[in-house]
Amino acid sequence: MQPYLVSILPKSGVFKATSSTIFKYQEHSMVANGGSLYLQSLMILGGAIIAAPLFKRLGLGTVLGYLAAGITIGPVARLIADGEEFLHFSELGVVFLLFIIGLELNPSRLWSLRHSIFGLGTAQVLLCGAALAALGVYLAGLDTEAAIIIGFGLALSSTAFAMQVLEDRAETNQKHGQRAFAILLFQDLAIVPILAIIPALSPNEPSQASAGFHLATAIASIAALVIAGRYLINPMFRIIANTGAREVMIAAALFVVLGSASLLQYAGLSMAMGAFIAGVLLAESSYRHELEADIEPFRGIFLGLFFVAVGLSLNLSVILEYWAVILAAVPIFMATKIVIIYLLCRIFRSSHNDAVRIAFLLPQGGEFAFVLFSAASAAAIISSALGSELVAAVTVSMALTPLSVAIGSRLLIKDKADDIIEENFDGAGSDVLMIGFSRYGQIAAQILLAGGIDVTVIDSSSNRVRAAGKFGFRIYFGDGTRKDVLEAAGIRKAKIVAICTHKKSTTNHIVNLIQSEYPDVRLFVRSYDREHTLQLRAQGVEYELRETFESGLLFGQRTLEGLGLSEANAYAIREDVRQRDEDRLHVQASEGIMAGRHLLFNKPVTPEPLVKPTREGQRIDKSDDGQRAPSPQETAAAPVAAE
Known part of the structure; x- marks a missing residue:
């Protein structure tokens, strides 16, 4: 017995396999209708092309559009007589x-x-x-x-x-x-x-x-x-x-x-x-x-x-x-x-x-x-x-x-309870476990998915989970600072945990938890700022990236190109700045946040008074107590140290 894609012939009760159905249908159509199979196919495709977008535009869905096309072509207009045969083929x-x-x-x-x-x-x-x-x-x-x-x-x-x-x-x-x-x-x-x-x-x-x-x-x-x-x-x-x-x-x-x-x-x-x-x-x-x-x-x-064929066979x-x-x-x-x-x-x-x-x-x-x-x-x-x-x-x-x-x-009932999503991790467990799915995590996930990597995502925002689910993402509601949630999300199966949370304190909590409970897990972490980067490196995470660093570098490069610099030169400057920043981080890791100022690019500013000075000026490298004052370069470097 061959139970699927069979002809429904109640009077004869005969089962016909799909292949024989198709060939017999084609033979019957070509002989009895003088080659009308081609015309029938055009009618079906044309009806689908017209009805599906129209019904979608009206908010009725494509399925109803396809059905309407089939009913119109078949039972109503009788342009195609045997819709059941076509139904078995289209299954x-x-x-x-x-x-x-x-x-x-x-x-x-x-x-x-x-x-x-x-x-x-x-x-x-x-x-x-x-x-x-x-x-x-x-x-x-x-x-x-x-x-x-x-x-x-x-x-x-x-x-x-x-x-x-x-x-x-x-x-x-x-x-x-x-x-x-x-x-x-x-x-x-x-x-x-x-x-x-x-x-x-x-x-x-x-x-x-x-x-x-x-x-x-x-x-x-x-x-x-x-x-x-x-x-x-x-x-x-x-x-x-x-x-x-x-x-x-x-x-x-x-x-x-x-x-x-x-x-x-x-x-x-x-x-x-x-x-x-x-x-x-x-x-x-x-x-x-x-x-x-x-x-x-x-x-x-x-x-x-x-x-369409379901409509035809009605x-x-x-x-x-x-x-x-x-x-x-x-x-x-x-x-x-x-x-x-x-x-x-x-x-x-x-x-x-x-x-x-x-x-x-x-x-x-x-x-x-x-x-x-x-x-x-x-x-x-x-x-x-x-x-x-x-x-x-x-x-x-x-x-x-x-x-x-x-x-x-x-x-459906719309109330506050409906906004609470149950922590359900059926199907969780991938090569990459991503914690946090804000804008930063969404962009990173796109790269991973494009590379064919299966990603399990957890986020503590019910709105974000619901919105991401509408776009087809496999995302789970859960608090990444809890060990039981990490277990349920498949952290033991993950090769890399990508921490993309946007709060510095939350990120630190998750890093500390994972390093203490799962010391062999590789951590790729979103850093909040320069101090956070130094802290994460000191903790031994495998990779960290400041959330605005790469976008700032690219923005600067594009600005140089907009001013007429060639793309190659602008790229070389960007990479030089990147290397200087990395060298500065190495120095700061051992000497403190104020170290490595000589690696910064800065342009001293010569002030021009807007009004006439009330008293005679003095050298800017001397303070009132006779001690040397900070240079403009040193003054400019101070806020950068905490970036």
Whole structure:
């Protein structure tokens, strides 16, 4: 059985693999419609290009725009007759999406989400499935077998819709976004046992041997994918990278995604799960960012086409024929899921607002429901007519996702307690632990991220944490002066701790704490001023930098260039000043803050009186008591010493 990217043909109950679906669709379109596939593709792309920006501009989101384009082109204008075939092909967008998500989740971070995945995720699938099955028995009069399949099919949510909404709202890396993803990930895993019970519920004679064979095949396929990911894929990319052929690297990236997806599909699992596992295995690869850049364009276009295809596949004739049933069923099953997911999130210690966000994000039916209902129809558990009704109901629920999220946003509570962010360090632990994320830290983090370095950031400002999360940064709320916070943030895994706090006293406290508790940790520290630099060097930090030093040097260089000096000469002067400053620091470290004045550049000032002096002047190198007075150079050097 190949449960993902299959045709939904309730009357025949036949499963067709993606590749055969695509080829048959192309053959049918080219022969029956005289080469209209090209024109259909243009219509779909044109509709997406027009609708998505328009709906985004209206504040309705790109997902609703894609859906509107599909509904207009398909069911309304009837420019494309068979939207379901196109839907199965465009589901490759979900495959690429899961691969990219996997790239962002290294195994250690995935392990840190285990409580949300196997705790909250398990509870959601079981309770929602049981509740919806019970409603099917008592409200719709379904038999037990059909109710179980329908209940658990509707308990699953749409990964594509939910993740796109989170991405549009820049909430993927926020706590509720991570928990929603954990639930979706478990749902992808749950499809396997749910599909496995279909033969047992079928009125046809079940085959125990067949079920055991599929289970063994699934386990063997996952093991093969893990082995290939660890020992074959990285060497392959290394060889390809050495050739310098960019197009071959892109082809290899597509091969890895589609190959891993197909392997698990033929084993009876989902293509999306195969792509996700491949992504996780490559998350710590040196080619991670290259792969993400190569796959991202395909992910974007196929995911957009998937939303268009959902609109195309909306069967208006079924909706019109069974409108009363669908009108009652969709709100009931969505409301049931909202209530259960909200309560479960509260039990698992989510705040009210996070629980509301998650519950109203995941009430729709998902892509896997299509698979289950097709399989149930083939196994004679449900009728073909009922299968068509369920597919229409799931499609309508998907289309209602943006509306559901908008309703949930109105139920959020805004109070002071909501501004307090819980110290949660799920997924923390990187090569660099950055403490403080003000302007200085943000600039430094950009350099590290551009270099492919994973950074864990903690900051004690809830406003800064919330704002940074909207831009996609993985930042945690916490006080860097506390040992327990540093432990939770993964200081023992960090190769370097970058202290970017802006208060001198706070910085000193953190440096002292880390040097006493973690003496082997390398410290890179933001210095407040010259005296602070000398103090930090005396404490033995590996690297320090005054917060205004580099910007002042560059500003001076650019000013010289603005006055006509060549860039090379201005740069040479800047570097000379930098070296003099370093030499002066070495002298001051041993002789005190006033030492090294001879290394400063200064120009003596000759005062010109604005009014006639009232008495005769005297030599400026003599004081009233006959002692030598400080020279202008010495006078000018005094304030500089404390810079």
